[in-house]
Amino acid sequence: MDHDSTITHRILIAVSDADLRRVSVAGLRASGFCVSAPTDGDAAVMLVESFSPDVVIVDSVLMSPCGRPLHERMRECSEQYLLCITDAGDDRLRTAVLHAGADDAISSPVHPDELAARCHALLRRPRQLHARPDGHVASVLVLGPLTIDLGRREVAVEDEEVQTTRIEFSLLEQLCRRPTEVCTRDELLDSVWGPKWVGDSHVVDVHLSNLRRKLDKAAPGTKVIHTVRGVGFRLANDVTDVLEVAPTPFAFA
Structure with missing residues (x-):
């Protein structure tokens, strides 16, 4: 799918660290993304459907309200690109989240420019996302x-x-x-x-x-x-x- 450059792509990011969330949101917005950053599990799961993100970024340590890893719950309830953030040096976890359905994984500490670049790279992949009439989100x-x-x-x-x-x-x-x-x-x-x-x-x-x-x-x-x-x-x-x-x-x- 050729993503129209005129579309403002939407990112949902759910991370536990407040500083990481603040810096990441600022960096993603500076790169032209529309960003939602819930910190509550109920809100994150709900917004996957109602916010209609193109990319979902999830901290691997976060758990969903049902007690399962949030990234697994996100994979089940959405078809959007899923990017997981894992602890530095934890190669086994990075491999595990990819096997669990994540499209990409990045280790902390996370640089906002790299995070934005990985989102752009995911959006260049040929995956069928939700249709957007007239190039706008409804x-x-x-x-x-x-x-x-x-x-x-x-x-x-x-x-x-x-x-x-x-x-x-x-x-x-x-x-x-x-x-x-x-x-x-x-x-x-x-x-x-x-x-x-x-x-x-x-x-x-x-x-x-x-x-x-x-x-x-x-x-x-x-x-x-x-x-x-x-x-x-x-x-x-x-x-x-x-x-x-x-x-x-x-x-x-």
């Missing part, structure tokens, strides 16, 4: 009462359409990509305004306050966005309770 995230159409950039809560600005939509999209996590103001600023933006982080609160008013007007009985004082924002329980389908907590091997 992915729809449905989280309980909240529906966000990433392709059409439309939002609805309790089936009531909500008109959003570009920034409001982008902020909500970032929260939905990490549905069970708290997004800090700095993370939202970096994702929506860009790493070179300079200004008061209070701008995040202003736009999310405006978005809240719109969501509350559309569905007065449903809370969509929750503020975590001193930290940032996350999706409210009214939205995330739908994710609680597996009682086994996310764990590391």
Whole structure:
């Protein structure tokens, strides 16, 4: 399959190390990828389907909610390219993840430029991926009462359409990509305004306050966005309770 260079390819990366996640996400975005980086097992498995990534990057030490290695669970539930990150010098594990279905494996420490290059190399391989009408992603995230159409950039809560600005939509999209996590103001600023933006982080609160008013007007009985004082924002329980389908907590091997 000849991948159209005009398409923004989508990467889902699930790793346990916060510094590795931050550096990898920044490097992949700088290379032109659209990136989602959940750290929760339920969210990672859910986003494989709803985020429709082209490449899934998984830390080999992460476990799925059912207690199995997350990379094995990802291989079972998706046909996307799968790249595993393994510990340095662990040749046996690197071989094992390849036998388990991974398309590529890379040892830590990981350089973001090499990670991006390996993703580009995978995308050059002739594999049939999900069709994209008109070269665009038409992915729809449905989280309980909240529906966000990433392709059409439309939002609805309790089936009531909500008109959003570009920034409001982008902020909500970032929260939905990490549905069970708290997004800090700095993370939202970096994702929506860009790493070179300079200004008061209070701008995040202003736009999310405006978005809240719109969501509350559309569905007065449903809370969509929750503020975590001193930290940032996350999706409210009214939205995330739908994710609680597996009682086994996310764990590391």
